[in-house]
Amino acid sequence: MARTSKHGASLKPHARNPIRKGVGRGASVRKKAASLNLSVGGLLGHHMDAAGNSLSRLTTQPFAALMTLLVIGIALALPTGLHLLVQNARLISGEWANAVDLSVYVTPGTSEEALADLSAQIESHPLVDGLIVLTAAEALEDFKALSGFGAALDTLEENPLPATMIVRPNALDENPEKVMELAAELQALPRVDLVQLDTEWVERFHAMLDVVRRVVMVAGILLALAVLVIVGNTIRMEIQQRRDEIEITRLVGGSDAFIRRPFLYTGIWYGALGGLISVVLVTVAVHLVGGPVSRVAGLYGSDFSLRGLADLQWLWLVLGAVVLGAVGSWVAASRHLRHLETG
Amino acid sequence: MIQFEKVTKRYPGGQEALQAIDFKMDAGEMAFLTGHSGAGKSTLLKLIALIELPTSGHVFINGRSTTTTPRWRIPLFRRQIGMVFQDHKLLYDRSVFNNVALPLIVASTPRQQIAKRVRAALDQVGLLHKENAMPMALSTGEQQRVGIARAVVRKPALLIADEPTGNLDPELSQEIMAIFTRFSEVGVTVLVASHDQSLISSLNRRLITLDQGRMVDPGIGANADTGVFTGDDGNG
Ligand SMILES: Nc1ncnc2c1ncn2[C@@H]1O[C@H](COP(=O)(O)OP(=O)(O)O)[C@@H](O)[C@H]1O
Numbered sequence: 001m002a003r004t005s006k007h008g009a010s011l012k013p014h015a016r017n018p019i020r021k022g023v024g025r026g027a028s029v030r031k032k033a034a035s036l037n038l039s040v041g042g043l044l045g046h047h048m049d050a051a052g053n054s055l056s057r058l059t060t061q062p063f064a065a066l067m068t069l070l071v072i073g074i075a076l077a078l079p080t081g082l083h084l085l086v087q088n089a090r091l092i093s094g095e096w097a098n099a100v101d102l103s104v105y106v107t108p109g110t111s112e113e114a115l116a117d118l119s120a121q122i123e124s125h126p127l128v129d130g131l132i133v134l135t136a137a138e139a140l141e142d143f144k145a146l147s148g149f150g151a152a153l154d155t156l157e158e159n160p161l162p163a164t165m166i167v168r169p170n171a172l173d174e175n176p177e178k179v180m181e182l183a184a185e186l187q188a189l190p191r192v193d194l195v196q197l198d199t200e201w202v203e204r205f206h207a208m209l210d211v212v213r214r215v216v217m218v219a220g221i222l223l224a225l226a227v228l229v230i231v232g233n234t235i236r237m238e239i240q241q242r243r244d245e246i247e248i249t250r251l252v253g254g255s256d257a258f259i260r261r262p263f264l265y266t267g268i269w270y271g272a273l274g275g276l277i278s279v280v281l282v283t284v285a286v287h288l289v290g291g292p293v294s295r296v297a298g299l300y301g302s303d304f305s306l307r308g309l310a311d312l313q314w315l316w317l318v319l320g321a322v323v324l325g326a327v328g329s330w331v332a333a334s335r336h337l338r339h340l341e342t343g
Numbered sequence: 344m345i346q347f348e349k350v351t352k353r354y355p356g357g358q359e360a361l362q363a364i365d366f367k368m369d370a371g372e373m374a375f376l377t378g379h380s381g382a383g384k385s386t387l388l389k390l391i392a393l394i395e396l397p398t399s400g401h402v403f404i405n406g407r408s409t410t411t412t413p414r415w416r417i418p419l420f421r422r423q424i425g426m427v428f429q430d431h432k433l434l435y436d437r438s439v440f441n442n443v444a445l446p447l448i449v450a451s452t453p454r455q456q457i458a459k460r461v462r463a464a465l466d467q468v469g470l471l472h473k474e475n476a477m478p479m480a481l482s483t484g485e486q487q488r489v490g491i492a493r494a495v496v497r498k499p500a501l502l503i504a505d506e507p508t509g510n511l512d513p514e515l516s517q518e519i520m521a522i523f524t525r526f527s528e529v530g531v532t533v534l535v536a537s538h539d540q541s542l543i544s545s546l547n548r549r550l551i552t553l554d555q556g557r558m559v560d561p562g563i564g565a566n567a568d569t570g571v572f573t574g575d576d577g578n579g
Pocket residue numbers: 354355357359360378379380381382383384385386387
């Protein structure tokens with residue numbers, strides 16, 4: 001037994017030659033790094049080493065690493081994309097709320113002068129942008145023209161329609177409540193019979209958006225958990241693969257913190273790179289959907305365009321992903337390293 | 344340096360690997376731990392390196408009991424001991440230099456010192472010219488010398504080795520043992536486990552002999568059982 005293994009070992013160098021060449025290059029790179037870091041203190045230098053080693057370890061199994069990164073990227077891009085969708089929907093519905101005009105029906109029998117007073121009063125309201133006054137006669141003409149019942153309506157002795165004012169509110173950014181307030185104020189005015197506004201559906205839409213937003217939040221939490229699990233599982237597999245190394249490091253006096261360090265950095269790299277992938281995915285998706293959306297908006301006479309990640313939102317996304325990666329790998333490494341020791 | 348006091352070790356679900364072990368090694372002493380395969384040599388060394396804890400009794404290293412060492416201190420404790428293994432336990436994806444540097448790296452030793460001390464250790468085992476080689480490219484004897492360089496790179500006061508010549512032919516075994524002897528001559532306490540009776544007797548050092556987990560009187564141990572060991576060598 002003892003003797004055969006010696007021969008076995010002496011055969012190996014030839015078979016291993018190509019690998020040795022590859023590693024030799026790595027060694028010279030490491031040497032360069034060593035000379036650059038001479039002034040850096042021991043612990044910091046080792047941290048940088050651990051971070052660098054963890055990154056280069058990802059590239060030793062590029063396909064597996066890329067798959068994991070894609071999964072993380074997609075898991076993060078999904079809630080981010082949905083969040084953007086909700087934000088954009090709120091913007092659009094805000095525009096709609098602003099586009100709503102109020103119809104003010106004046107009490108029948110109101111005199112011309114009183115009507116003029118009322119319109120002046122309404123026009124001076126700070127929330128009102130402008131208004132159109134239709135006298136009862138004008139309203140009837142309009143209705144005749146639009147309804148096609150002209151001849152039938154001619155037989156009426158009295159005009160059944162009230163004078164009407166079409167009131168356009170100010171641009172009230174994303175604030176349908178203000179329109180409601182205005183409607184209530186107008187309703188309270190004397191000689192105003194009825195104020196009609198069609199924002200009820202906008203409100204319902206907003207209520208629904210709130211529900212969707214909640215759903216997106218829950219989905220976001222679940223997908224963040226999924227990222228934790230993905231990172232944790234990847235770290236667990238890597239710990240399995242590097243069992244011998246871990247055992248040897250322990251035997252020569254490596255502390256738990258030292259042994260955990262490379263796995264923590266691996267998790268952080270997965271988070272950072274996965275986060276960047278999700279930023280790219282979201283940005284590409286916004287660009288793909290943005291063109292058609294702008295065209296549709298144009299057809300409706302709006303200059304609305306889809307908004308992507310704002311200013312530093314992408315950075316927060318990546319930072320969040322880094323935190324997820326760090327936490328996932330910390331939990332997995334602590335758990336599985338302890339398990340490895342007793343098992 | 345090392346003191347065993349009524350040490351018993353029972354593995355979970357197994358029989359007693361060590362029973363009532365009592366012995367003492369002074370600083371700077373060199374001794375061989377002998378006995379059949381299964382006699383408990385590895386277990387005894389594991390108790391010294393705090394890989395295992397005694398079931399009863401106490402193991403004192405430098406006057407400190409291993410039983411009362413808290414978990415977080417174990418790495419610090421191990422950094423004061425050099426360990427050599429039969430299967431070398433090298434990292435085959437790293438160069439010789441990086442293997443030997445590992446005990447220094449885990450202790451956050453500054454880089455300049457690492458290079459200096461790794462080369463000093465490699466020089467002591469005659470492998471300075473191989474620092475950039477990969478372990479796979481080395482012969483078994485050379486791999487074991489790398490293992491020894493790694494064990495001594497931190498200049499430990501205590502060096503323990505578990506069958507360091509187990510896979511080597513007699514000539515290489517002599518070489519390895521000579522390296523251990525040299526360390527003992529500069530004041531390192533050395534304890535080497537080996538069942539190679541002829542090799543050990545040629546070195547004329549103190550023997551600690553185990554038989555089925557019990558210590559055998561060292562006076563008789565060496566020569567009286569030689570025949571048994573040769574027989575064991577044949578089937579092991
Ligand atoms: N981890 C273990 N679990 C259970 N039994 C063990 C374990 N390690 C060793 N033993 C048993 O303890 C006894 C002593 O083993 P060991 O110390 O390895 O002897 P040696 O090194 O002298 O060959 C043997 O009977 C062996 O089967």
